[in-house]
Amino acid sequence: MSSQTGKKETRDPSFFTMGMWSIGAGALGAAALALLLANTDIFLSKSQKATLDYLEDIELKTLDTKPRIFKAKELWEKNGAVIMAVRRPGCFLCREEAAELSSLKPKLDELGVPLYAVVKEKIKTEVKDFQPYFKGEVFLDEKKMFYGPQRRKMMFMGFVRLGVWSNFFRARSGGFSGNLEGEGFILGGVFVVGAGKQGILLEHREKEFGDKVNPVSVLEAARKIKPQTLVSEKK
Numbered sequence: 001m002s003s004q005t006g007k008k009e010t011r012d013p014s015f016f017t018m019g020m021w022s023i024g025a026g027a028l029g030a031a032a033l034a035l036l037l038a039n040t041d042i043f044l045s046k047s048q049k050a051t052l053d054y055l056e057d058i059e060l061k062t063l064d065t066k067p068r069i070f071k072a073k074e075l076w077e078k079n080g081a082v083i084m085a086v087r088r089p090g091c092f093l094c095r096e097e098a099a100e101l102s103s104l105k106p107k108l109d110e111l112g113v114p115l116y117a118v119v120k121e122k123i124k125t126e127v128k129d130f131q132p133y134f135k136g137e138v139f140l141d142e143k144k145m146f147y148g149p150q151r152r153k154m155m156f157m158g159f160v161r162l163g164v165w166s167n168f169f170r171a172r173s174g175g176f177s178g179n180l181e182g183e184g185f186i187l188g189g190v191f192v193v194g195a196g197k198q199g200i201l202l203e204h205r206e207k208e209f210g211d212k213v214n215p216v217s218v219l220e221a222a223r224k225i226k227p228q229t230l231v232s233e234k235k
Contacts, residue, residue: 047205048150055193055200058145060118063127063138072146075116075139076193080201080225082108082218084117085146086138087188089130092178093210094188096171100215101190102135104222113222118146123182144186153185154208167210189213192221195228 056073075081084101087094101115108115115136119127127138144151190213192202202221204213 046150047152047207048148049203050149050191050200052193052197052199054149055146055191058141059143060139060141063122063140067140075114076195077228078195079112079114079227080195080198080222081191081193082113082115082136082222083146083191083193084115084134084136085141085188085190086117086119086130087186087206087209088182088184089119089126090179090181091184091209092171092176093167093212095130095133095178096174096176096210097190097212098130098134099176100212101218102133104215104219105135107219108222111222111225112227113225120144120147120186121182126181146191147186147188152187152205154187155185161208163211164209167208167212171210190218192218192225194225198226201225 056071058072059069060072060075062068062070075083082101082104084098086098089095098117105115115134117130117134117136117138118141119130119138120141122140130138141147187206187208189206190202190204191200193199194201201224202213202217204217
């Protein structure tokens with residue numbers, strides 16, 4: 001009888017290594033592509049320009065012990081106004097922008113143009129804690145209309161955007177700090193509105209966390225405001 005010797009089939013370990021390397025390379029490539037796309041404007045919420053009629057009809061509320069509800073047009077009817085729609089009062093990036101806008105107040109006062117802010121919610125002492133950074137009156141926009149007409153949000157994608165991290169470091173190095181109280185995903189903005197029916201002279205929509213308005217542009221727009229008293233005198 002002849003005996004048959006069986007041989008075990010051995011696999012080349014390099015085959016397995018190459019397979020794992022391919023999977024890893026593919027995953028890295030996908031992650032790199034996702035990171036690249038997250039840093040473009042492709043997936044950002046598109047903004048819709050506000051009209052004067054839209055802004056005029058917004059209901060605001062004072063933050064006094066006896067709140068008063070009024071139409072937003074009262075803010076700019078006579079002398080125009082600079083208005084900051086605050087994303088979140090406790091956010092250190094929002095506090096940075098508020099402080100920058102407040103640095104314009106002496107020049108705005110010379111022009112007779114008031115500086116205001118609106119917030120979406122009143123939580124604990126958040127507005128009070130915001131006041132040292134903002135040198136104007138603050139009102140409550142419970143329906144979040146100043147954040148429209150098309151409300152835009154930035155979710156966790158914001159934390160992989162290089163621009164956002166750059167804004168974080170800029171504000172931190174400027175000595176600004178904050179907290180995590182309140183809703184902070186609905187993006188804010190800044191408006192410069194002319195007196196009466198003059199219209200919206202500047203509309204800055206925050207495209208990502210910490211995307212500040214250019215203070216030079218705010219001042220240029222404020223200088224174009226024609227107070228109603230001057231307009232009526234010319235007539």
